Amino acid sequence: MTSMKVTATFVIFVTFAIFVRAQAPAYKVPRTPDGQPDLQGFWSNATYTPLERPDNVTKEFYTPEEAAAAEKAAAARESAETEPGTVADVHYDFTQFGLDRSQATLARSLRTSLIVDPKNGKLPPITAEGKKILAARAEEAKRLGGRWDSAQSNQLDDRCIIMAGPGPPMMDAAYNSNYHIVQAPGYVMILTEMIHDVRVIPLDGRPQPPAAVRQWMGVSRGRWEGDTLVVETTNFNGKNPFRGSTENMKVIERLRRVADDTIEYNFTVEDKSMWVQAWSVEAVMRKTAGPLFEHACHEGNYGLYNTLVGARLEDQKAAEGAAKKDSK
Amino acid sequence: MRNRFLTRVTVVAIGLCVAAVTLVTAQTPAYRAPRAPDGKPNLGGIWQAINTANWDIEAHSAAPSPVLELGAAGAVPGGLGVVEGGTLPYRPEALAKRNENRANRLKLDPEIKCYLPGVPRATYMPFPFQIIQSQKHIMLIHEYAGAVRTIYMTDQTEAPADSWMGWSNGRWEGESLVVDTKGFNDLSWFDRSGNFHSDALHVVERFTPRSADTLNYEVTVEDPKVFTRPWKMSMPLYRRVEPNAQILEFRCVEFVEDLLYGHLRKQPSQ
Numbered sequence: 001m002t003s004m005k006v007t008a009t010f011v012i013f014v015t016f017a018i019f020v021r022a023q024a025p026a027y028k029v030p031r032t033p034d035g036q037p038d039l040q041g042f043w044s045n046a047t048y049t050p051l052e053r054p055d056n057v058t059k060e061f062y063t064p065e066e067a068a069a070a071e072k073a074a075a076a077r078e079s080a081e082t083e084p085g086t087v088a089d090v091h092y093d094f095t096q097f098g099l100d101r102s103q104a105t106l107a108r109s110l111r112t113s114l115i116v117d118p119k120n121g122k123l124p125p126i127t128a129e130g131k132k133i134l135a136a137r138a139e140e141a142k143r144l145g146g147r148w149d150s151a152q153s154n155q156l157d158d159r160c161i162i163m164a165g166p167g168p169p170m171m172d173a174a175y176n177s178n179y180h181i182v183q184a185p186g187y188v189m190i191l192t193e194m195i196h197d198v199r200v201i202p203l204d205g206r207p208q209p210p211a212a213v214r215q216w217m218g219v220s221r222g223r224w225e226g227d228t229l230v231v232e233t234t235n236f237n238g239k240n241p242f243r244g245s246t247e248n249m250k251v252i253e254r255l256r257r258v259a260d261d262t263i264e265y266n267f268t269v270e271d272k273s274m275w276v277q278a279w280s281v282e283a284v285m286r287k288t289a290g291p292l293f294e295h296a297c298h299e300g301n302y303g304l305y306n307t308l309v310g311a312r313l314e315d316q317k318a319a320e321g322a323a324k325k326d327s328k
Numbered sequence: 329m330r331n332r333f334l335t336r337v338t339v340v341a342i343g344l345c346v347a348a349v350t351l352v353t354a355q356t357p358a359y360r361a362p363r364a365p366d367g368k369p370n371l372g373g374i375w376q377a378i379n380t381a382n383w384d385i386e387a388h389s390a391a392p393s394p395v396l397e398l399g400a401a402g403a404v405p406g407g408l409g410v411v412e413g414g415t416l417p418y419r420p421e422a423l424a425k426r427n428e429n430r431a432n433r434l435k436l437d438p439e440i441k442c443y444l445p446g447v448p449r450a451t452y453m454p455f456p457f458q459i460i461q462s463q464k465h466i467m468l469i470h471e472y473a474g475a476v477r478t479i480y481m482t483d484q485t486e487a488p489a490d491s492w493m494g495w496s497n498g499r500w501e502g503e504s505l506v507v508d509t510k511g512f513n514d515l516s517w518f519d520r521s522g523n524f525h526s527d528a529l530h531v532v533e534r535f536t537p538r539s540a541d542t543l544n545y546e547v548t549v550e551d552p553k554v555f556t557r558p559w560k561m562s563m564p565l566y567r568r569v570e571p572n573a574q575i576l577e578f579r580c581v582e583f584v585e586d587l588l589y590g591h592l593r594k595q596p597s598q
Binding site for chain 2: 150
């Protein structure tokens with residue numbers, strides 16, 4: 001009898017322990033006053049984890065030691081790029097102004113690549129149509145001339161038109177990878193620090209606008225699936241290709257708060273005009289200190305203006321040099 | 329006896345009615361807005377001003393387009409003005425600068441360069457804006473240039489730096505959202521007519537629901553470097569009631585590149 005009692009107690013104890021263990025990871029997502037899972041606050045997606053897996057890495061996850069070493073190496077490469085005297089340093093001394101990722105709130109992960117599908121951690125092969133589109137884009141870039149031939153032949157970020165932060169999908173923006181999420185009944189709003197880009201995502205199930213409406217950030221529609229915010233975005237203008245995407249891209253994002261300081265941020269990219277298959281990413285956003293500051297990029301864009309002035313002076317000098325040679 | 333009793337009852341009843349009517353009349357002016365989940369008035373929605381304040385906040389007559397090619401499409405519609413008292417109380421030297429701004433507006437108006445609109449101009453530009461209201465932060469999201477304001481309701485601080493849209497702290501006063509904004513730079517204007525301010529600008533705005541689909545928008549502007557006294561403007565704001573209304577992108581930087589940098593384009597002959 002006694003041994004039976006002991007056994008019974010043991011079984012109950014073990015069952016309880018298993019139950020507690022199984023339950024422990026379940027984080028109870030706080031709610032907003034209107035009952036939405038609460039994603040509000042300031043978040044960072046700064047990361048050294050590359051989108052695609054490095055060629056010399058074959059596994060999906062690093063050990064914590066390997067991850068720390070990879071991060072250290074990436075930080076060293078980043079700071080070397082902007083060392084005093086280098087070209088990048090003329091643009092910004094990242095370290096001095098706290099713009100390097102190692103001074104940001106890092107959204108760390110043990111993953112060796114953000115891409116989880118395809119399984120090799122690389123972008124899928126490009127379609128025949130995609131190859132034609134890429135060739136046409138290269139032609140168009142050639143037609144626009146050299147980088148400093150006009151404002152339009154520069155990169156979108158140098159022109160203060162759009163950066164990597166707002167997406168969708170929302171990606172590390174090299175620096176200031178900060179977001180502010182605010183929720184109201186029927187809406188989730190995501191403010192990106194870079195170029196104060198705002199996504200207002202309606203949750204009321206409204207349809208997408210007509211295909212004639214095309215935007216840099218597309219048009220997003222959201223819904224809650226349990227604790228997960230699912231956002232579908234189409235109607236892109238295709239002028240800001242994401243790793244080659246076209247205006248036919250569809251992005252499906254999933255945001256789920258898994259801890260007070262962590263949002264799981266997964267997304268799938270579908271674009272049959274560019275890739276033979278859809279591809280998916282698993283990333284995280286980490287709670288960071290607010291507030292966000294006004295990033296009046298265009299208003300303060302002396303860089304673009306001054307560089308174009310410099311390039312035209314160079315043109316002038318070259319023309320004068322050529323004229324002198326002719327007169328000899 | 330019976331009649332006298334009835335008379336008395338009637339007198340008392342009439343008295344009560346008058347008292348009740350008086351009480352109700354005294355309380356009616358305040359429209360009570362539907363509540364947000366936290367019990368505060370719900371200002372959420374997409375709003376837009378319908379007036380000519382962005383052309384000129386003072387009273388003005390209709391005028392031809394400053395750009396010949398735009399003909400009637402670019403002409404200025406007349407307006408009765410939104411400034412209390414009609415005229416802005418400029419210091420003499422500031423008035424001279426306003427007039428100079430006005431004469432050179434095609435070169436100087438920040439709107440033409442797609443610069444951030446500042447406050448309060450953002451509110452009455454001919455574009456909608458959306459209020460996203462939570463307990464801690466109220467966001468004002470403007471279609472024009474993607475301008476955005478964060479109103480801090482709880483975690484309030486002084487402006488950390490000067491900016492185009494300023495640093496806004498908010499509070500509820502009855503049915504009104506009161507927004508106190510400082511920390512401006514001196515680069516934005518009030519309208520297309522050169523009315524301007526300095527970096528000493530201090531703006532206090534009151535957003536008060538006046539019906540299901542309208543807000544009263546009242547602004548007190550203080551800037552001792554430019555004006556001799558604080559002044560006020562007010563206007564209604566209207567809800568965009570289309571069921572599919574949404575803020576679209578007006579990413580105008582791309583639209584002004586030839587205007588701002590076109591003269592720096594590489595010439596084919598070179």
